[in-house]
Every structure is written in structure tokens, then in C-alpha cells.
Amino acid sequence: MPALCRHCLKSFDEAPKRCPACGKARIVAHPELFDLPIAHIDCDSFYASVEKRDNPELSSQAVIVGGGTRGVVTTCCYIARISGVRSAMPMFQARKLCPDAVIIKPRMEHYASVSREIRAKMVELTPLIEPLSLDEAFLDLGGTERLHHAPPALLMARLAREIETEIGVSASVGLSHNKFLAKIASDLDKPRGFSVIGRGDTEEFLRDKPVSILWGVGAATRSALGRAGIRTLADIRRAGLSRMEDRFGASGRRLFELASGQDARRVSPDSPMKSVSNETTFNTDIADREALMGKLWHLAEKVSARMKARDLAGRTVTLKLKKADFATVTRQTRLEEPSQLADTLYRAGETLFDKLPKGQAYRLIGIGFSDLTAADGRDPAGDLLDPYAGKRATAERAKDAIRARFGADAIRNGRGWDGE
Ligand SMILES: [Mg+2]
Structure with a gap:
């Protein structure tokens, strides 16, 4: 079986236990x-x-x-x-x-x-x-x-x-x-x-995997599939393409193809991206503002990392929420200046959130940038149009220093563990 030593990069027709050239056991064989x-x-x-x-x-x-x-x-x-x-x-x-x-x-x-x-x-x-x-x-x-x-x-x-x-x-x-x-x-x-x-071991590899291994299957899809008695990829294949399509539409076809190890998407370096967003569905509905804002911050960081990876900046921020009754709420705002920063994205999302009725329970939250441009030349380190950004950073550092000395509970602004 073809094999390769990942340490010295020698290749072999028959996989050795240890590399005869360098003596390491970092062999991959397939x-x-x-x-x-x-x-x-x-x-x-x-x-x-x-x-x-x-x-x-x-x-x-x-x-x-x-x-x-x-x-x-x-x-x-x-x-x-x-x-x-x-x-x-x-x-x-x-x-x-x-x-x-x-x-x-x-x-x-x-x-x-x-x-x-x-x-x-x-x-x-x-x-x-x-x-x-x-x-x-x-x-x-x-x-x-x-x-x-x-x-x-x-x-x-x-x-x-x-x-x-x-x-x-x-x-x-x-x-x-x-x-x-x-x-x-x-x-x-x-x-x-x-x-x-490999192609030869795809089917066996996928057979007993849970549906959560598939792209785009979060808690909500998982429970919808669960209600149809579908928990593993083998269950999807047993259901068959037409039943999956009848029940779940276009995404049913997609799930069936993935469960069968088929994925025709190309590796596309410059697929024109219109927006970059992330969302998350909760296991149980959340009404607590602090908990929702914690989720929002984490999503903003993820979106920002993807924007930076593609050297993009976005001018429009969209906040998306899904209520307990599945009704979707979206709100948009336009920034003064395109940005790729998590902090800017989060703050825009937080402002949009605070204009919504208070105390609602939500099952999903998402945030994203659209109206994208190349970020080149933009100073990624600072928001020039946000005169308070520097002050916030200083305040945050001061709080961190106190926390480091006296522990995480030293600072509370009466709003739980991360009052600002
Ligand atoms: Mg990683």
C-alpha cells in the first residue's frame, strides 16, 4: 500500500511501521x-x-x-x-x-x-x-x-x-x-x-456517522431529521433521494448527496462573495440579553476572521434572529465606513438588537457583513471614525488587569459576569 513519511517525506510502495530513512513513526498509508x-x-x-x-x-x-x-x-x-x-x-x-x-x-x-x-x-x-x-x-x-x-x-x-x-x-x-x-x-x-x-472507503467511513457531521446541519435540522427517524447517514441513504426531497426540499437532495459522499462544489478562490455571515441555532430558546450578546460576539469574531482571510471589508451589517415560533427577524444598518472588525460588527449588531422589543425568546441568532469591497489599504488595527475605540480598549485593559489580580468576580457592573 502506498505510504509516505511525514517527517522526511520519503515515499514507499509498502507501508513500513517506522521510516527506514529517518526512523520516525510518522507514516501515512492509504x-x-x-x-x-x-x-x-x-x-x-x-x-x-x-x-x-x-x-x-x-x-x-x-x-x-x-x-x-x-x-x-x-x-x-x-x-x-x-x-x-x-x-x-x-x-x-x-x-x-x-x-x-x-x-x-x-x-x-x-x-x-x-x-x-x-x-x-x-x-x-x-x-x-x-x-x-x-x-x-x-x-x-x-x-x-x-x-x-x-x-x-x-x-x-x-x-x-x-x-x-x-x-x-x-x-x-x-x-x-x-x-x-x-x-x-x-x-x-x-x-x-x-x-x-479515499473513493474506495468513502461509503464505509460515512455509514455510521451521525447527521451532525454534514455541513449545515445544526441543532434545528438535526431535530427535524430526528422527528423523521433519521439519525445517521445510513438512515438518510435508506430514506432515499425522493423521500428526502419530498420531506426537506432542495436541502433534502443536498443532504442525500453528502450522505452518499458526493460533493461537486469546486475549490473556488475567487467566487464572488456577496456577503459573509455566521449564525447559530440554540438547543433551547434564549431570552436573556447577556447570553444572546455573548453568542453575537462569538459570531462577530468568526465573521471578522473570514473577512480578514479574504481581505474584505463590508459596509452593511445584517442582524438575523429567529423567534421561538420560527418567524425570522432581520435588521440592517449601514456603517459610515466599510469595516472588517469584530468589534465594529458586534456593536452594530448590538445596537440593532436593542431596538427590538425586549424580552423576546429566540432560537437563532446570526450576523454578517454585506456590500463588500476589497479591504486593501485600510488600517485593520483601528476604526478611525470611532473616536471611542481607543478609550474602550484602554478601559478593557484596565479591567483585565484588575481581573488578573483579584479574579474574574472583581468587576461586576450589576449585569452579571461581563458588565461593561
Ligand atoms: Mg483551526
Whole structure:
């Protein structure tokens, strides 16, 4: 079976246990290893890894990147994950689970510059790169073998090695025959992973997976599928295409195709993006403003990271909410100046939210930028038109310093754990 040493990049026809050339056990073997063109690469807990790289004293400590405007976890390192910390978790809960964690405020501009270094390495391999966020991208390496005298698997192993040795953060690679499977694969073996899903093992791989593995299946779709007795991908396939379409329309067809391992979407570097947004559906409806704003901040950070990855700025902000009775509410506002900042997006969303009737329970919240332009030349670090941005940052730093000395409970403005 074809195999590759991820340490020294030697390839083999028969997979050895250890590499006979370098002695390492970092062997990846798969019957289709050298035939699969679509890769997804995803850095491991990227923001936390950059912080650890910049400050080696942190390397053996639990690191949580978060706080920001709202007190939620943006990223945490693998040590913090052992204690149960997860991204999007309120910071007070994360501190309780992992009291020794070092908490660092996100430095998005810095992460964006590290991201640009990584992107530059990808560009050497193929023009077909589709970034999903600062630390994640699809690459289509089909047809590049003649140019590079190396198959996609080797190029990706070399890319991951270079990101680790030259940039100083680790990454995980998924290799497959389409985007959907490549993205799943990159998540199978984190951190420092390299996973392959071939055409021959697609069906077996997908069979017993839960429907939540599919793109776009959140809590709401999952429970709708559950009501139809559908919990696994095998259930979807058993239901059949026509029943899925009857019951769920166009998305039924899409779910059926994905459940069958089919995904015809191309890796598109310059698909004209009209908007960038993220939304989340809750397990139970939420009426509490603070809880909703915590979710909103986390979504704003995600949207902002995607905007920065694509070097875009947006002028229109849309807030989307879905009420308990499924009625959708959207509100829009136009910014003075296009922006890509999480803080600007969040504040616009918060203002729109506060104009809505109070005390409503919602099942979904989403936020996004539209009316997009290239961000080039814009100072990503500051909002020149927001004279209070600097003051807010100073105030936030002061609060953080007090929290660091006296603990998270030292500051409360009578509105819970993250009063502003
Ligand atoms: Mg990542």
C-alpha cells in the first residue's frame, strides 16, 4: 500500500511501521494516497498556538484566547481542552474548569499577519486556494503533479512540515476526492494530523456517522431529521433521494448527496462573495440579553476572521434572529465606513438588537457583513471614525488587569459576569 513519511517525506510502495530513512513513526498509508487531489488544511488551535510560539514560557501551560468585547472563549489550546474548555464557552465557566489557564486577549491583526505567511506558502503550490478563515483553507492540487514533480499528498505533508518548522504552529491535513470529505478528514486526527478518505472507503467511513457531521446541519435540522427517524447517514441513504426531497426540499437532495459522499462544489478562490455571515441555532430558546450578546460576539469574531482571510471589508451589517415560533427577524444598518472588525460588527449588531422589543425568546441568532469591497489599504488595527475605540480598549485593559489580580468576580457592573 502506498505510504509516505511525514517527517522526511520519503515515499514507499509498502507501508513500513517506522521510516527506514529517518526512523520516525510518522507514516501515512492509504491505497489512494497519491491519487487524491483535494486537501483541507487547518492549523491546530491557531490563535493559542501563535501565542505559545511568541512566548515559549506558555508552552506547557493551559492557554485560553478570549475575553474581547464579550467574555467568551475564542480559542483554547489542547491542554485547556483536557479540562473541558471549548470555544464559544463563557469565560467565567472556562475559568472555573481550568483555574490555572493563562488568558490572553485576541490579537487579531497579529494572527492575520501569521495567516498571510501561511497563505504565501500555499500560493506556491496551487492558485486554487479557498480560504475559510485565517487558519483554514481548501486546496485543489489536481494537475499540479507535473509542475511540482510530486503528488498532492507529498505537497501537503511538506506544507504542514514547513508551517511547523518555519512559522512555528502545527496544522492538520485532510486529503480526499471532494471538499466535504477533505474537511472532515482534517479533523479526524488533530493535532498534527494527516487523514485520508479515499473513493474506495468513502461509503464505509460515512455509514455510521451521525447527521451532525454534514455541513449545515445544526441543532434545528438535526431535530427535524430526528422527528423523521433519521439519525445517521445510513438512515438518510435508506430514506432515499425522493423521500428526502419530498420531506426537506432542495436541502433534502443536498443532504442525500453528502450522505452518499458526493460533493461537486469546486475549490473556488475567487467566487464572488456577496456577503459573509455566521449564525447559530440554540438547543433551547434564549431570552436573556447577556447570553444572546455573548453568542453575537462569538459570531462577530468568526465573521471578522473570514473577512480578514479574504481581505474584505463590508459596509452593511445584517442582524438575523429567529423567534421561538420560527418567524425570522432581520435588521440592517449601514456603517459610515466599510469595516472588517469584530468589534465594529458586534456593536452594530448590538445596537440593532436593542431596538427590538425586549424580552423576546429566540432560537437563532446570526450576523454578517454585506456590500463588500476589497479591504486593501485600510488600517485593520483601528476604526478611525470611532473616536471611542481607543478609550474602550484602554478601559478593557484596565479591567483585565484588575481581573488578573483579584479574579474574574472583581468587576461586576450589576449585569452579571461581563458588565461593561
Ligand atoms: Mg483551526
